Amino acid sequence: MARAATTTDVFNAIAEPRRREILAVLVDGKDHAVGDVVDALGMPQPGVSKHLRVLLEVGVVSVTKQGQHRLYRLNPKELKPVHDWIKTYERYWTHQIDRIKERAERKMMDRIARESEPNNKEK
Amino acid sequence: MARAATTTDVFNAIAEPRRREILAVLVDGKDHAVGDVVDALGMPQPGVSKHLRVLLEVGVVSVTKQGQHRLYRLNPKELKPVHDWIKTYERYWTHQIDRIKERAERKMMDRIARESEPNNKEK
DNA sequence: TTGACATATTCCTATATGGGTATATATTGG
């Protein structure tokens, strides 16, 4: 099997740096014409259009037709899965004190677990 | 050009669901032998080894040799870039009130900017 | 209608992938 399509989910879509750059342009929440993104980032127009299509397919952006322009807008809630996922690991680098405390707790729990279960499977 | 290698950076590495599953097993911060991960997730051993290699190359996990086992451990700080990136978008879905306030502020800033710069380029 | 502009799509190609399966490489116990 090949790698999952970039349009499979948000995680695959945002793996591409260019697409994150595009999102950075859209982060202000306003509508942006494709040409504006092209100018802002200095990448070729077909590339921008293609990347926007991927972002659109996973729902991270939305489009509105306005005359000959197509206005893209960030749809931030579709990024939430990434946030929810990373949140699980967050505690390890934020709040050094909490981390230490957490580790101490873990050790204590381990000890307790070991005491109450003499034939433990942990190697 | 083809898609960037999975080992290019954390974003590419975590795009693969199986690798996120593996990280979920390692999230407790303890050492885990490959076989334990295999048992926990029920995926074939070569696959787990290969995925662990990718995670290792981007630094998200570290290894220790212990006898015939190789103990993998989460190296959470390497996930921080993902957190830092998503943080920029976080405010949009957390705290509805903040979001409204933020939008109001943005509008005001826009108005101020427009007033002080009559020949603006915004379309 | 025609031309100018904005955007999307098509075609091309080198490349890395993930999953299987099979095998190689440790390391240990006896």
Add this chain to the structure above:
DNA sequence: CCAATATATACCCATATAGGAATATGTCAA
């Protein structure tokens, strides 16, 4: 040394990619 166990690697393959160039589609304005 041998067998058993744990893990990594090699091989095969169908597949989707990102970028570049060229072109198609759509929309406006005169």
